[in-house]
Amino acid sequence: MKQHWDALKDHAAAVEGRRILDLFDASRASDFSAEADGMILDYAKTNIDARGRALLLTLAEAAGVAARREAMFAGEKINETEGRAVLHTALRNLSASVVVDGRDVMPEVRATHARMQDFARDLRAGRFAGQGGAFTDVVNIGIGGSDLGPAMAYLALAPFVDGPRAHFISNVDGAHAADILKGLNPETTLVIVASKTFTTIETMTNAETVRRWMAARVTDPAAQFVAVSTAADRTAAFGIPPERVFGFEDWVGGRYSMWGPIGLSLMLAIGPERFDEFLAGGAAMDAHFRTAPLAQNLPVLLALVGIWHNQMCGHASRAVLPYDQRLARLPAYLQQLEMESNGKRVAMDGSDLPYHSGPIVWGEPGTNGQHAFYQLIHQGTRIVPCEFLLARRGHEPDLAHQHLLLAANCLAQSEALLRGRSYEEARAIMEKKGLTGAELDRQARHRVFPGNRPSTTLAYDQLTPFTLGQIIALYEHRVFVEGVILGINSYDQWGVELGKELALALQPVLEGRALTTGKDGSTARLAQWFHG
Numbered sequence: 058m059k060q061h062w063d064a065l066k067d068h069a070a071a072v073e074g075r076r077i078l079d080l081f082d083a084s085r086a087s088d089f090s091a092e093a094d095g096m097i098l099d100y101a102k103t104n105i106d107a108r109g110r111a112l113l114l115t116l117a118e119a120a121g122v123a124a125r126r127e128a129m130f131a132g133e134k135i136n137e138t139e140g141r142a143v144l145h146t147a148l149r150n151l152s153a154s155v156v157v158d159g160r161d162v163m164p165e166v167r168a169t170h171a172r173m174q175d176f177a178r179d180l181r182a183g184r185f186a187g188q189g190g191a192f193t194d195v196v197n198i199g200i201g202g203s204d205l206g207p208a209m210a211y212l213a214l215a216p217f218v219d220g221p222r223a224h225f226i227s228n229v230d231g232a233h234a235a236d237i238l239k240g241l242n243p244e245t246t247l248v249i250v251a252s253k254t255f256t257t258i259e260t261m262t263n264a265e266t267v268r269r270w271m272a273a274r275v276t277d278p279a280a281q282f283v284a285v286s287t288a289a290d291r292t293a294a295f296g297i298p299p300e301r302v303f304g305f306e307d308w309v310g311g312r313y314s315m316w317g318p319i320g321l322s323l324m325l326a327i328g329p330e331r332f333d334e335f336l337a338g339g340a341a342m343d344a345h346f347r348t349a350p351l352a353q354n355l356p357v358l359l360a361l362v363g364i365w366h367n368q369m370c371g372h373a374s375r376a377v378l379p380y381d382q383r384l385a386r387l388p389a390y391l392q393q394l395e396m397e398s399n400g401k402r403v404a405m406d407g408s409d410l411p412y413h414s415g416p417i418v419w420g421e422p423g424t425n426g427q428h429a430f431y432q433l434i435h436q437g438t439r440i441v442p443c444e445f446l447l448a449r450r451g452h453e454p455d456l457a458h459q460h461l462l463l464a465a466n467c468l469a470q471s472e473a474l475l476r477g478r479s480y481e482e483a484r485a486i487m488e489k490k491g492l493t494g495a496e497l498d499r500q501a502r503h504r505v506f507p508g509n510r511p512s513t514t515l516a517y518d519q520l521t522p523f524t525l526g527q528i529i530a531l532y533e534h535r536v537f538v539e540g541v542i543l544g545i546n547s548y549d550q551w552g553v554e555l556g557k558e559l560a561l562a563l564q565p566v567l568e569g570r571a572l573t574t575g576k577d578g579s580t581a582r583l584a585q586w587f588h589g
Contacts, residue, residue, distance in 0.1 A: 058544075061116045062412075068109055069369035077104050077475055077509055091353045093345040096517045096527055098355045100362050102475045103442075103511040104370075113361040114351050120542045122357065129537065130347065132157040132308075136548040137405060143548050144306075145313035145533070146343050149336040149526070157308060166317070169303060173321055174329040176283075176301070180247065181220045181328065188275045189244025192221045196237065196267060197322040199251035200227040200259045202311025203285070205393050206529075207322045209386035210315060210335070213525050216383075216452040217327045221247070225322075226267070229259040234266045243274040249283045249322055253304075253311070255291035258557070264295075285318040310548055312393050313533060331522045338526020346534045356534030362513055363539055366442040367416045376434065377420035379446040380467035381520055387446075388420035391532055398536045398547040405546055414543055420444075424466045435473065435506055443512040445471055446528070450519045467514075477508015 081101070089101035089110075105113070129135050132142045132155045142157050151167050176185070183191035197207055204227040211223045224237045248267055252260040264282075271278040279296030286292050287304040303318035315323070316336060324332040342356070351357045366372045377388040399415030421429065423445075434441050447467045451460040483504035487497050515531075517524050540547030565571040566584050573581035 058116075058119055061112070061119045065109070065112045065116060065365075065369055068112055069365070072104055072106065072109070073370070074509075075104060077102060077511065080104070080106055091349075091355055091358055093349065093355050094341050094527065096355070096515065096524070096531075098358060099514040099516065100358060102471055103362055103365070103513065104509075105362065105365055109365065110352070110361070113365060114357075116364070117351055117357060117361060117538065117542060120544070122351070122538055122541050125541045126347065126537070130343075131155070132162070136308075136310075136546060138546050138549045138551075139307075141548070142308035143310070143313075144308040145310065145316055146339075146530075148305075148309065148314075148316035149339040149530070150343060151336070162306065162308075165306075169305070169318060173303060173318060173324055177220075177321075177324045177329050177332075180325055187245045187247065187281050188277075189242060191245065192247045192281075193245040194224060194241050195221045195247045195249060195322050195325050196224045196226060196241070197249045197251060198226045198260055198263045198267060199249075199285075199319070200257060201393060201397075202314050203227075203251035203253075203257075203260065203319055205386070205390045206312070206315030207320055209384075209390040210320070210323050210525060210529075211326055212386055213381075213383045213520060214323070214327055214331070214335075214522055217331050217522060220326045220328060223322045223326045226263050227259070229262055231266070234263050234270075238267065238270050243271040243278075243281075246271070247281055247283065247325075249285060250295075250297075251285040251319055253285075253287055253307075255284065255286045255288040255295070258561075283321070285321060310550075312397055315529075327522065334522035335526040338521075338523035338528075339530040340526075341523070342527045342530035342534070346530075356531055357538050359513070359531065359535040360538035360542070362442075363416070363535065364542055366511060368412050368543075370440075372416070372440050372442050373413070374417040374419065374439075374441050376430075376441050376443045377418060377446075378423055378426060378443055378467075378470075379420075380423040380463050381446060381448055382422050383520060384446060385422045387528075388418065390529075391420075392418045394532060395536055397550050397553070399540050399543065399545060400552065401543075401545040401547075404544040410543070410545070412543075414545060415539065423470065424463065427466065427470065431470065434510065440510055443471070443474060443510070445512060445514045447514060447516050448519050448524075449516070452519070471512045471514055473506065473508075474510040474512050475508060477506040477510075478504065480505050 086101050090097055090099045125135065129143050130146060132144055134140055134142050136143050144155060147153060147155050147163060147166055151170060154161050154163055179185040180192055186192060204225055208225040226234050226237050250260065250264045268278050271281065275281060282297050284292040284297045284302045286302060289299065289302065292302045303321060305314060305317045309317060316339060320332065346354060346356050377391055379387050395415055395418045401414050402410055404410055434443060445467055447464060480501060484497065484501040486504065487500045492500055536547055563584065566573055567587050569588050573584055576584065
């Protein structure tokens with residue numbers, strides 16, 4: 058691996074500063090793009106040339122991406138630090154057969170999916186109702202992967218919502234629950250408590266809060282609760298009957314889980330048929346990922362672009378910029394997916410990584426971001442690779458003129474990042490305004506855009522359940538490929554544990570029941586201030 062890594066580093070250093078625009082010939086736009094089921098990934102506006110791509114593909118081959126990919130789909134325990142398979146893909150490919158520890162896990166997956174469908178149909182038809190009649194609202198209580206996925210997808214698929222409204226509570230800050238519950242009718246509200254262990258402190262604290270809120274109006278609050286959990290004893294103690302408990306195996310990680318029971322709130326909102334279209338989009342991307350040559354493989358190419366920008370070029374952050382308002386929560390979703398998966402400091406064998414791992418992922422929808430942080434992207438001193446997403450069609454035909462303006466802005470921003478504006482061009486503009494001498498020079502310099510800033514564009518026809526499934530699966534597999542190349546485990550998250558442990562120890566201190574003995578001076582002083 059080292060020789061492949063070194064060859065790439067040498068090539069990146071050799072082409073540093075080269076104008077990306079100079080790479081464009083008659084065929085670059087088509088040569089540096091790939092397609093899968095109507096979705097196009099354009100990576101022509103990067104400084105990757107034919108040799109760079111060849112070296113990246115060789116790196117992927119040397120890292121064993123193909124073999125590791127098949128091991129994942131086959132149910133092998135590629136999550137080595139926890140001794141688990143990684144099989145979120147099984148939740149969306151319901152016709153498959155996958156054996157884990159000598160047992161085909163798919164009959165149980167299909168059975169749970171069928172139970173979800175039956176429950177969704179009964180609720181949407183009013184056969185299962187609340188004390189006040191048919192459910193009008195669903196409140197999903199979870200955090201992390203039990204919240205970010207379904208909350209993002211519900212907003213993304215708003216045009217397809219024809220069932221109860223969905224609301225999401227995650228933060229242990231009481232303000233979150235208070236603001237969400239305000240205006241809801243407890244008698245027609247269903248509550249989903251999403252916690253695999255049914256012990257997640259934020260989720261269970263919010264569940265108790267919502268149960269108290271419901272108890273003020275509902276005779277038997279537990280009758281309007283559903284659990285997404287594998288802890289049957291704890292859900293029973295909470296009062297939730299087993300027929301309203303939907304579990305999933307430990308080979309489904311939280312941030313990869315909305316394809317199954319964690320997506321129940323989405324299924325209730327858009328219906329089982331539309332939810333299955335979402336699964337089909339993910340399964341289609343799975344099939345593409347497994348069968349397309351690496352050089353035409355969207356997840357592989359997206360991952361290699363990421364490796365080039367972060368590990369080879371040293372660009373530490375990545376901006377996700379959906380020109381699709383309903384994907385407003387996608388950057389936050391990808392923050393967890395990528396930063397929790399690949400934000401590691403040691404390799405699979407426990408040795409320190411000799412290079413940086415995953416990048417900082419952030420972003421907002423266009424065109425809002427243009428009036429916020431694009432200033433830094435265009436003229437700041439750090440280069441931020443950008444990932445644009447754009448649909449050819451919106452869902453509002455009477456507002457097609459606005460979608461055209463949106464698309465024009467998206468394409469213009471990637472072009473502006475590529476081209477920039479030279480000092481000479483800026484000077485000519487200011488001369489036309491009548492400026493001369495030193496003031497002309499000063500004003501021109503403020504209007505120079507360095508350009509040569511890389512971006513990719515993911516283009517699709519329209520944001521549908523199928524398309525959303527494609528997008529999410531694409532990014533999941535991108536994380537997988539980057540993790541394999543970096544030699545890390547993308548499927549554990551030990552980095553979230555220490556803070557949880559210390560919070561449990563600090564709670565009695567803040568309550569005044571324990572001393573600050575052993576705490577650093579800053580923490581001790583702040584704890585004393587809080588306690589008063």
